[in-house]
Amino acid sequence: MSEAKIRRPRAETPKGFRDYFGAEVTERKAMLDKIAEVYHRYGFDPLETSAVETVESLGKFLPDVDRPNEGVFAWQDEDADWLALRYDLTAPLARVAAQYRNDLPSPYRRYAMGPVWRNEKPGPGRFRQFYQCDADTVGAPSVAADAEICMMLADALEAVGIERGDYVIKVNNRKVLNGVMEVAGVLDPTDPERFSTERGIVLRAIDKMDRLGVEGVRALLGEGRKDESGDFTKGAGLSDVQAEVVMGFMTANITIAAELANLVFERFGDDSPPSRITRAMFSFDEKTGQPLTTDEEAVVYRNAVTFKHLRAIVGASPVGLQGVEELEEIASLLAAQGYGPDRIVIDPGVVRGLGYYTGPVFEAELTFEILDEKGRKRQFGSVAGGGRYDDLVKRFTGQSVPATGVSIGVDRLLAALRAKGRSGADTAGPVVVTVMDRDRMADYMGMVADLRRAGIRAEVYLGNPKNFGNQLKYADKRASPVAVIQGGNEAEQGTVILKDLILGAKIAQNATLEEWKDRPAQVEIARADLVARVQQMLGGQ
Amino acid sequence: MSEAKIRRPRAETPKGFRDYFGAEVTERKAMLDKIAEVYHRYGFDPLETSAVETVESLGKFLPDVDRPNEGVFAWQDEDADWLALRYDLTAPLARVAAQYRNDLPSPYRRYAMGPVWRNEKPGPGRFRQFYQCDADTVGAPSVAADAEICMMLADALEAVGIERGDYVIKVNNRKVLNGVMEVAGVLDPTDPERFSTERGIVLRAIDKMDRLGVEGVRALLGEGRKDESGDFTKGAGLSDVQAEVVMGFMTANITIAAELANLVFERFGDDSPPSRITRAMFSFDEKTGQPLTTDEEAVVYRNAVTFKHLRAIVGASPVGLQGVEELEEIASLLAAQGYGPDRIVIDPGVVRGLGYYTGPVFEAELTFEILDEKGRKRQFGSVAGGGRYDDLVKRFTGQSVPATGVSIGVDRLLAALRAKGRSGADTAGPVVVTVMDRDRMADYMGMVADLRRAGIRAEVYLGNPKNFGNQLKYADKRASPVAVIQGGNEAEQGTVILKDLILGAKIAQNATLEEWKDRPAQVEIARADLVARVQQMLGGQ
Secondary structure, eight states: OHHHHTOOOOOOOOTTOOOEETHHHHHHHHHHHHHHHHHHHTTOEEEEOOSEEEHHHHOSSOSOTTOTTOBOOEEEOTTSOEEEEOSOSHHHHHHHHHHTTTTSOSSEEEEEEEEEEOBSOOBTTBOSEEEEEEEEEESOOSTHHHHHHHHHHHHHHHHHTOOTTSEEEEEEEHHHHHHHHHHHTSOOTTOTTTTHHHHHHHHHHHHTHHHHHHHHHHHHHTTEEEOTTSOEEEOOOOOHHHHHHHHHHHTHHHHHHHHHHHHHHHHHOTTOOOOHHHHHHTOBOTTTOOBOOOOHHHHHHHHHHHHHHHHHHHTTOHHHHHHHHHHHHHHHHHHHTTOOTTTEEEOTTOOOSOTTOOSEEEEEEEEEEEEOTTSOEEEEEEEEEEEEOTTTTHHHHSSOOOEEEEEEEHHHHHHHHHHTTOOOOOOOOOEEEOOSOGGGHHHHHHHHHHHHHTTOOEEEOOSOTTOHHHHHHHHHHTTOSEEEEOOHHHHHHTEEEEEEHHHHHHHHHHOOOGGGTTSOSEEEEEGGGHHHHHHHHHHTO | OHHHHTOOOOOOOOTTOOOEETHHHHHHHHHHHHHHHHHHHTTOEEEEOOSEEEHHHHOSSOSOTTOTTOBOOEEEOTTSOEEEEOSOSHHHHHHHHHHTTTTSOSSEEEEEEEEEEOBSOOBTTBOSEEEEEEEEEESOOSTHHHHHHHHHHHHHHHHHTOOTTSEEEEEEEHHHHHHHHHHHTSOOTTOTTTTHHHHHHHHHHHHTHHHHHHHHHHHHHTTEEEOTTSOEEEOOOOOHHHHHHHHHHHTHHHHHHHHHHHHHHHHHOTTOOOOHHHHHHTOBOTTTOOBOOOOHHHHHHHHHHHHHHHHHHHTTOHHHHHHHHHHHHHHHHHHHTTOOTTTEEEOTTOOOSOTTOOSEEEEEEEEEEEEOTTSOEEEEEEEEEEEEOTTTTHHHHSSOOOEEEEEEEHHHHHHHHHHTTOOOOOOOOOEEEOOSOGGGHHHHHHHHHHHHHTTOOEEEOOSOTTOHHHHHHHHHHTTOSEEEEOOHHHHHHTEEEEEEHHHHHHHHHHOOOGGGTTSOSEEEEEGGGHHHHHHHHHHTO
């Protein structure tokens, strides 16, 4: 007992979890508020389900076929029911859509923002609780719903401060990919489960085109691939003929480039000087064949050729053809609303990992460069993705319900805004009123009250006031712009001293007083002028 | 296997949990945003800890001595660590204050808003996940910090829409109560654990003064009390002499009333007409002796007499005297900032249930009446409470850290705002553009885009458009103010039809068209005038 007495609990965040302080909270909130405003204007309603679901309705494991062993946080209720923390916001939506199917409007447009939990091995920057921000439309079979989601996503990215040109939303259709699989002989429409392992490998290979290039993808379609470190990844085991079908699709962009060249020559002749459109059409990434242009006229050409080419590849597959037609409809709806390729492009190379997508898929990428941990430039990359998943509600009701949606990676988008210096929230510290004379606390509280009434964030020092240096250190830790000081002398004379802490910080940064010489580090002013003078100092930030 | 095949998961919210839809989410958010704005202006920083804590740092059970068997949702990690969902926002704050004690500013003012979880038997209106909204100051020993919390709470209540006069914040001090216990012989300063059961019963009895009256409380101090239904509640077993000490404290307000009468007579003489102050001083609740006045001058008298009286009761207890002095200091700081008894009052009858309070305690009550489930009028009651708890961080570090804070009952305050018709959030449905001709989806999407660009919430119908009646039913379910209709004829003529759904709803309510006869139920207008005419209709709501 006496030994146990000195055993104290450790004050520690559980492994893989973290705390968010001050600006981390307000910046995220400011971003989500702006997104919610866009979603609201589009007619989407907020939904907040509880963090806890029954394991039965949630499904015990993540739906990602990539990682079947990763789980959820689950426990057994006193009634022997298994409960779990939600691992995403889509599974609870499917449950809600089934549970309230007679009460909800149909189609049901909803958005949801909140934490989700994953019982995964934590890693650097990888936490077991993180935010998701989803918007979905349930009960809308038309691809107009998919087009709407893409346009809304573009609006949301711009609303939070990602400028046009700094992002692109890529749209593809799983049905096109399925058509390719069917033609390549790894999808049997009469037995959808057959070849699912092979398809998984093929989809992952396609998804890695950017990183592995044509050679690497080709290897993964066959026996497998040895990477630079010598690690071997088993391939899909496709025959050469099968692999060529997939590679034909993968290199479609390169073929399209050649065809576009012919189109341009036909139209402008061999001798035409390289026009804007010609140049735009030929701006392809050498390694992947991805078009680099956002020139609108060029893209109309490109889309036309792309669709023609896709039809040729998946022609033997009805589902593949349907996929191409859907993409054409989406492209035409987007064009009609003026969402050009500077915002949204058709890109047959987009896969999206999750197994449950059944139709259009989308992915938003930020195209500006940042420096990675090693100081190398790289594209910021994906910040949102989604697609159509028509079978998720069926688990509950037996009836297929069409649904499509998008999820924004909250932490990644926030990191992008910070990298761009556009996180935007008000993160300024408060004016700190110091305490020189403990008995005059009411006077000091009166000062902060006056400042607050004028809308200025302000607080009185509430620690032990004996050591004045500690009070200024406190003001510094609070990132306070101004300290207010009133000792006995000042009180008698009806004055206060304002200490300019922004100035102090600037001098510390620049090591020169020159440019600040007209700005006094501290001034004694009449108490009656407190609010006006502080406002002046804050305005001069 | 074939039998298992047809077994589908039930689509159900787990027992004791619920989902929040649309306005339920936006109204709560609007309220919390307003509170956060006040807290921010007071210099409080947001903190968001994870939902999951180690059981070790959380403590396995709720700290409320009332209900020791109620627990938390907990489970064992793969590393054999026990994890749990937080049951409040104070325990995580204590953990954070200990974990980051070298990095946080001291004092540390923080606010936190978010869900907490309780593994309790659910009941009507009692859920296992609910919101809390807390503000605390850690590391401030002075009661100025308590006074600040009370003033900030008053500002927050007014910011969300509770008018002055519709609420009162009551302040007491646990040290005064402890002084009473000491004098009554149920608190031994040399052995604080002794008599803790008796003290628990006494505190609960005091807390129920409003409901039980003097007789009921007296019974609970002695052998016990049999209520109207015949149920017996065991009492604290105090002797008559002991009980009289507590009752003397309980009826202090009545004694104070008598003394105030003497003061008034001394000042104004026997023959003075009943002045404003006289009348105010005599406005006491007959049953409980609680003063009903908020007249400022009368309250200065009352406070002076209250403090004199409390000193007399707890005079033999040093901690009791210290408690009275702290209350006097709080009263004087509040008075200096103009927070009069119309907002904050000293009330020795306030207890607050939690065992961990060590100094000032506060409680915010809404004083307006509402109708309960049975249609009877009753005061709305408590919506927030808190106090000083100086020992919570000590669990981790061994060092006592002064802390004080308040928690707002989010659901109760929101219910109060709804009862007052002041929930304030924008809960209007979207304008619905119907689909008459599926092939012209791009045109309909163009209409909603135009409306949205003008800041109007709008959406196109995305369900199966075949049955037009379903589209109008949908608009109705969405609480849509206006439906937009464009069939082939209208499209040819460049017009659209606007259907006024607000009018439709009003007519349905009032069953008379008279007052609406100048307002047409639907109009055909030029497509070019769409935005202007819809704006006009919405403005006329």
